[in-house]
Amino acid sequence: MKKVSLADISKELGVSKTLVSFVMNGKAEEMRISEEMTEKVLLKAKEMGYKANYLAKALRTGKSNTIGLIVADISNTFFAKLARSIEDEAIKYGYNVIFGSSDEDSKKSTKLIDVFLDKKVDGLIICPSKGDENYIKKLQKAKIPNVMVDRYFSNIEGNIVVVNNKEGAFQIVEGQIKKRYKRIGCVNFNVGLIQMDYRLEGYKAALVANEIEYDDQLVKNVSFENIEEKAEKAVKELLENDVEVIFFTNNHLAFLGLKLIKEHNRKNKRQVSICSFDSYAFMDLLEVPIVYGVQPISLLGKNAVDLIVKQIDSDTLVNEKRVLPIDILEIK
Amino acid sequence: MKKVSLADISKELGVSKTLVSFVMNGKAEEMRISEEMTEKVLLKAKEMGYKANYLAKALRTGKSNTIGLIVADISNTFFAKLARSIEDEAIKYGYNVIFGSSDEDSKKSTKLIDVFLDKKVDGLIICPSKGDENYIKKLQKAKIPNVMVDRYFSNIEGNIVVVNNKEGAFQIVEGQIKKRYKRIGCVNFNVGLIQMDYRLEGYKAALVANEIEYDDQLVKNVSFENIEEKAEKAVKELLENDVEVIFFTNNHLAFLGLKLIKEHNRKNKRQVSICSFDSYAFMDLLEVPIVYGVQPISLLGKNAVDLIVKQIDSDTLVNEKRVLPIDILEIK
DNA sequence: CTGAAAGCGCTTACAG
DNA sequence: CTGAAAGCGCTTACAG
Numbered sequence: 210m211k212k213v214s215l216a217d218i219s220k221e222l223g224v225s226k227t228l229v230s231f232v233m234n235g236k237a238e239e240m241r242i243s244e245e246m247t248e249k250v251l252l253k254a255k256e257m258g259y260k261a262n263y264l265a266k267a268l269r270t271g272k273s274n275t276i277g278l279i280v281a282d283i284s285n286t287f288f289a290k291l292a293r294s295i296e297d298e299a300i301k302y303g304y305n306v307i308f309g310s311s312d313e314d315s316k317k318s319t320k321l322i323d324v325f326l327d328k329k330v331d332g333l334i335i336c337p338s339k340g341d342e343n344y345i346k347k348l349q350k351a352k353i354p355n356v357m358v359d360r361y362f363s364n365i366e367g368n369i370v371v372v373n374n375k376e377g378a379f380q381i382v383e384g385q386i387k388k389r390y391k392r393i394g395c396v397n398f399n400v401g402l403i404q405m406d407y408r409l410e411g412y413k414a415a416l417v418a419n420e421i422e423y424d425d426q427l428v429k430n431v432s433f434e435n436i437e438e439k440a441e442k443a444v445k446e447l448l449e450n451d452v453e454v455i456f457f458t459n460n461h462l463a464f465l466g467l468k469l470i471k472e473h474n475r476k477n478k479r480q481v482s483i484c485s486f487d488s489y490a491f492m493d494l495l496e497v498p499i500v501y502g503v504q505p506i507s508l509l510g511k512n513a514v515d516l517i518v519k520q521i522d523s524d525t526l527v528n529e530k531r532v533l534p535i536d537i538l539e540i541k
Numbered sequence: 542m543k544k545v546s547l548a549d550i551s552k553e554l555g556v557s558k559t560l561v562s563f564v565m566n567g568k569a570e571e572m573r574i575s576e577e578m579t580e581k582v583l584l585k586a587k588e589m590g591y592k593a594n595y596l597a598k599a600l601r602t603g604k605s606n607t608i609g610l611i612v613a614d615i616s617n618t619f620f621a622k623l624a625r626s627i628e629d630e631a632i633k634y635g636y637n638v639i640f641g642s643s644d645e646d647s648k649k650s651t652k653l654i655d656v657f658l659d660k661k662v663d664g665l666i667i668c669p670s671k672g673d674e675n676y677i678k679k680l681q682k683a684k685i686p687n688v689m690v691d692r693y694f695s696n697i698e699g700n701i702v703v704v705n706n707k708e709g710a711f712q713i714v715e716g717q718i719k720k721r722y723k724r725i726g727c728v729n730f731n732v733g734l735i736q737m738d739y740r741l742e743g744y745k746a747a748l749v750a751n752e753i754e755y756d757d758q759l760v761k762n763v764s765f766e767n768i769e770e771k772a773e774k775a776v777k778e779l780l781e782n783d784v785e786v787i788f789f790t791n792n793h794l795a796f797l798g799l800k801l802i803k804e805h806n807r808k809n810k811r812q813v814s815i816c817s818f819d820s821y822a823f824m825d826l827l828e829v830p831i832v833y834g835v836q837p838i839s840l841l842g843k844n845a846v847d848l849i850v851k852q853i854d855s856d857t858l859v860n861e862k863r864v865l866p867i868d869i870l871e872i873k
Numbered sequence: 874c875t876g877a878a879a880g881c882g883c884t885t886a887c888a889g
Numbered sequence: 890c891t892g893a894a895a896g897c898g899c900t901t902a903c904a905g
Contacts, residue, residue: 214898225876230900241874263659264600265898268881273596275639275660283628289621296615296642305656307607307639310628324637327595328607468826491823494800546882557892562884573890597882600897 213259222253229254233261267329276517277325277333278308279318286489287460287506288336291358294510295334302518304331313400313433315340326353332517334358339401354520358513360402361530368520369530370512374404374486377502377535378411378458379418381484384500384537385454386419390482392427394452396443396466398459399430408458408486426450431462440465448473448481457485463501464489471497486535493540502535509533545591554585561586565593599661608849609657609665610640611650618821619792619838620668623690626842627666634850636663645732645765647672658685664849666690671733686852690845692734693862700852701862702844706736706818709834709867710743710790711750713816716832716869717786718751722814724759726784728775728798730791731762740790740818758782763794772797780805780813789817795833796821803829818867825872834867841865 215233219226224246231240232250253259267273276299280288288310296306307325311318315338322344325333332354337345342362348355349367356368385393393416397409409428416423427450429443444466447455455470457463463485474480474497488501512531520526547565551558556578563572564582599605608631612620620642628638639657643650647670654676657665664686669677674694680687681699688700717725725748729741741760748755759782761775776798779787787802789795795817806812806829820833844863852858 212898215900216898226899227876227901228874231875234900243874246874260655260659262600262661262898264596264605264661265881266900268594268596268600268883268897269899269901271881273660282625283615284618284622284625286616286618286621289618289624290616292621292640293614293616293642296640300641305639305641305660307637308624308628309632309637310625323592327592328605328637329594329596464823471826471828489823491796491821491827494803494827495823496803544882547884548882558883559885559892560890563891566884575890578890594882597897598884600881600899601883601885603897 212262213257214262215259218250218253218257218259221257222250224250233259271329273329273331274304275328275330276304276306276514277322277328277330278306279311279321279325279333279335279337280308281313281336281338282310283308284310285461287359287487287504290506291336291510294507295514298511298514302514304514304518311336311338313338313402315344319344322348331521332356334513334517336360337362349526352526354517354526356513356516356520358509360404363403366528368516368527370509370516370533371404371531372504372509372533372535374407375411375414377537378408378456378486379415380411380537381486381500381502382412382415382456383419384539385456385482385484386415386421390453391421392450392452392454393421394427394429394447394450394455396429396431396440396447396455396457396462398462400433405458412456412458427452436461437465441469444469451479452481454482454484457483460485460487460489460501463487463492463499467492467495467497471495488538495540498539498541500537500539503538504535505533544594545589546594547591550582550585550589550591553589554582556582565591603661604853605661605663606636607660607662608636608638608846609654609660609662610638611643611653611657611665611667611669612640613645613668613670614642615640616642617793619691619819619836622838623668623842626839627846630843630846634846636846636850643668643670645670645734647676651676654680663853664688666845666849668692669694681858684858686849686858688845688848688852690841692736695735698860700848700859702841702848702865703736703863704834704836704841704865704867706739707743707746709869710740710788710818711747712743712869713818713832713834714744714747714788715751716871717788717814717816718747718753722785723753724782724784724786725753726759726761726779726782726787728761728763728772728779728787728789728794730768730794732765737790744788744790759784768793769797773801776801783811784813786814786816789815792817792819792821792833795819795824795831799824799827799829803827820870827872830871830873832869832871834869836867837865 215226215229219229232247237247309321318338336359358370361369395412398405431439482498484500486502547558547561551561564579569579641653650670668691690702693701727744730737763771814830816832818834
């Protein structure tokens with residue numbers, strides 16, 4: 210745990226720091242340093258408990274081996290799992306992850322980007338909030354490796370890893386239509402995030418493709434503030450409007466709606482089903498028939514890291530969009 | 542986004558880097574630099590988009606303004622929430638958080654500690670795994686600010702933030718006894734972590750205090766590998782053994798046991814209740830009577846950061862153990 | 874094959 | 890009040 214520097218070793222051995230540095234960085238052969246010498250240095254370094262000072266290294270080389278991760282909220286299961294997958298993948302390439310939560314607030318996320326850049330992260334994996342476009346454009350101009358995950362913006366290009374939101378929603382809803390349901394309500398999380406728009410589009414497309422008229426009375430938009438109340442209100446209105454199924458565009462909404470629907474189903478003979486984009490593990494236990502899309506979170510993280518590392522290593526910003534398919538599960 | 546250094550500003554202004562450095566660090570007054578000058582520097586810095594290079598600063602001052610966080614698994618809700626609370630609290634003091642998951646594996650956690658130390662974190666918040674004692678002792682000897690959260694070791698001192706595991710378990714179980722239950726089973730997560738031992742002790746103590754004989758047939762230990770199968774087996778055995786209630790020593794076990802118990806309750810008229818240390822949010826929805834302890838996660842994080850910052854600022858390792866009470870909730 | 878020296882961008886005694 | 894200079898611990902041309 211003591212601080213041993215290159216200089217200490219070189220002094221001890223009576224050789225130059227250069228030599229020691231080469232050996233410690235595995236450049237002994239390349240630099241044609243004798244095996245003897247190499248051995249000797251390695252041994253001494255071990256003996257003295259030498260550890261390179263990353264800060265100095267980073268300052269000199271401009272590489273910190275740290276990736277910045279910005280999520281909406283690390284305490285949310287989706288992002289927590291994403292973080293884990295990014296962590297695991299990053300470590301394979303020798304990177305650690307520094308994280309921050311933006312709470313869907315562009316001010317916070319740009320602030321985090323700034324701080325992480327100050328700390329010289331080698332790249333940024335960002336779940337961007339509404340309003341982050343310009344900042345991300347800046348990153349791109351500055352050639353800072355970055356990738357957007359889970360969300361992106363239609364008006365800028367970049368590196369993007371997302372699931373097939375529209376397709377997925379389409380499949381989920383069409384699955385319900387195949388079951389002969391016609392009055393399908395939708396509760397949408399409406400915060401200006403593109404993936405939500407696509408899910409809603411998928412819902413609409415499924416109706417259209419199956420010749421069911423779109424009825425905007427059956428679509429309820431719920432915003433971020435007071436989400437619980439608003440979700441409740443939305444569900445109640447849909448139930449009063451005689452829907453047969455409710456499609457929730459994310460798991461949190463489904464969670465908020467579930468209780469009401471269970472209650473409704475207990476009291477009424479006319480049962481209402483649920484389907485949702487994304488779910489929570491426990492939904493299996495709830496004894497409500499439900500169909501949901503499962504996001505390949507681990508793959509999202511893996512691809513994000515892959516794209517970041519690619520950029521860092523090649524020293525160029527690739528420009529790649531990867532769309533991963535969701536799975537659809539049914540609980541009866 | 543361009544890299545502007547102190548030197549650039551000083552050159553531009555025809556003053557020394559020293560002067561600029563003082564101004565940028567708010568030491569202008571202290572150093573009795575004229576207001577004019579100060580203004581001029583500040584303006585120029587802004588104009589040129591100057592940002593201090595943290596790496597250089599950190600190298601020089603030995604302070605990185607980054608805290609290392611080691612949890613068992615960031616994708617686990619408990620740790621994800623803990624991470625969020627630590628993040629929020631840390632940011633108030635100007636720190637960011639770099640994290641890693643140990644999977645309860647001492648090799649991984651010590652490796653993470655090493656890497657984070659190499660990266661010169663200012664302090665470490667650790668949810669230690671079995672076997673981390675020696676490493677943590679090393680940290681203490683090296684005077685590296687650290688705090689153990691959620692778990693600790695009885696054979697070493699240090700900074701500790703935990704909940705009152707024994708007391709909490711006692712209260713939960715005694716609550717069941719007050720309801721006239723006598724055959725109370727226990728499924729324990731047995732991985733050599735002290736907090737689990739205490740929960741089990743609390744269970745036993747509650748029995749003893751209420752003059753119920755302790756029956757080790759009713760206590761099942763479940764280990765980390767194949768936890769699902771083992772938990773199922775444990776629950777089945779307890780159900781066959783005519784328990785009236787099962788106490789799970791953590792939320793994951795409760796989750797794994799719930800399904801079986803729901804099934805049992807549907808098929809049998811003799812209903813089995815559940816109580817657990819810690820829960821998941823969704824348990825409210827399950828329509829199983831359940832009593833559970835709620836950990837003040839946010840306070841755990843807050844206290845951990847508080848202790849870390851205290852150590853960093855005072856440059857001494859305090860030696861403080863903080864035990865926070867859990868809440869007990871009941872769902873009927 | 875090996876070493877002396879510059880430099881990454883800061884901070885901070887020291888000197889005036 | 891302000892500046893020249895050393896130094897944090899590395900890496901890497903450059904020179905021999």
